[in-house]
Amino acid sequence: MNTHTGQVLLVTGGSRGIGAATARLAARQGWAVAVNYTTHSLAADEVVRAIRAEGGHAITVQADVADEAQVLRMFEKVDAKLGRLTGLVNNAGVVDVSARVEDMSAARWRRMFDINVFGSFLCAREAVRRMSTRHGGEGGAIVNLSSAAARLGSPGQYVDYAAAKAAIDAFTIGLAKEVGADGIRVNAVRPGLIETEIHASGGLPNRVNELKHLVPMQRGGSADEVAQAIVWLLSPAASYTTMSLLDVSGGR
Numbered sequence: 001m002n003t004h005t006g007q008v009l010l011v012t013g014g015s016r017g018i019g020a021a022t023a024r025l026a027a028r029q030g031w032a033v034a035v036n037y038t039t040h041s042l043a044a045d046e047v048v049r050a051i052r053a054e055g056g057h058a059i060t061v062q063a064d065v066a067d068e069a070q071v072l073r074m075f076e077k078v079d080a081k082l083g084r085l086t087g088l089v090n091n092a093g094v095v096d097v098s099a100r101v102e103d104m105s106a107a108r109w110r111r112m113f114d115i116n117v118f119g120s121f122l123c124a125r126e127a128v129r130r131m132s133t134r135h136g137g138e139g140g141a142i143v144n145l146s147s148a149a150a151r152l153g154s155p156g157q158y159v160d161y162a163a164a165k166a167a168i169d170a171f172t173i174g175l176a177k178e179v180g181a182d183g184i185r186v187n188a189v190r191p192g193l194i195e196t197e198i199h200a201s202g203g204l205p206n207r208v209n210e211l212k213h214l215v216p217m218q219r220g221g222s223a224d225e226v227a228q229a230i231v232w233l234l235s236p237a238a239s240y241t242t243m244s245l246l247d248v249s250g251g252r
Contacts, residue, residue: 002241005029006083008082009036010127011023011036012123013036013037013065014035015041016040016197017042017197018194018196019221021222021223022091023047024227025143026087027056029231030107033051036061036062036074037061037062038065039162044140057082057223059077059082065119065122075123075126084137085131086140086141087140087143088121088123088143089139090145092120094112094115095161095182096111096158096160099157100156102146103158112161113164116161116165116167117164117167117168127142128142131182133187137182140184142175143189144187145188145189145230146172147161147192148190148249151166153238161194164212168188172186172245174242187233187238187243187244188244191221192221192252193250193252194208194221195205195221196223208220215250216250217251221250233246
């Protein structure tokens with residue numbers, strides 16, 4: 001049975017992959033968790049059911065993080081159902097099919113930045129308004145999901161995704177400095193090749209297997225391994241850690 005610590009966490013893109021693994025692990029450590037999803041309601045329900053079966057506290061919250069009105073409604077629901085937010089994991093993200101830059105459309109780039117970058121900004125803004133000691137909050141922690149792609153560039157596959165994640169790195173550094181005196185820590189985790197469904201959505205379901213020889217550890221990582229890093233950064237164990245970009249990439 002989990003004991004609820006009074007800590008309230010929102011995980012965006014929490015219905016699958018790294019987000020779902022993070023929600024489950026955080027709940028085991030006493031967080032009340034809001035599991036955000038855009039369209040996969042059944043998958044989000046299943047994550048919540050699994051958390052409750054272990055004695056944890058969780059709810060689902062629907063919102064497309066690229067849509068400001070939906071984000072505002074989501075945060076209001078978390079306020080009403082769980083109480084004042086103390087943790088945010090900006091995990092919602094998309095890739096697209098492999099392509100060279102000269103073959104990409106402006107619409108693709110807009111979607112990539114709307115979800116991966118502006119969605120993270122919107123959620124972080126609302127989280128800061130609730131956590132900041134300037135606004136009567138008690139502090140908190142934000143963990144952004146970047147990617148090893150931010151420093152590798154992903155040539156010939158998705159340079160736009162890599163650029164969006166590089167924006168998340170800069171955002172993490174700047175926001176951490178901005179709100180450090182307001183009781184909020186901001187860090188990013190940069191996963192490498194991880195076994196999740198995101199590769200299939202980009203048309204490369206076997207991507208991890210095909211590229212694992214490039215990883216010094218010679219294997220892909222698991223969503224649970226990334227979740228361990230995220231939940232540590234949220235926890236009091238990381239109380240003096242902010243502005244960090246933590247690679248969870250097997251050495252790649």
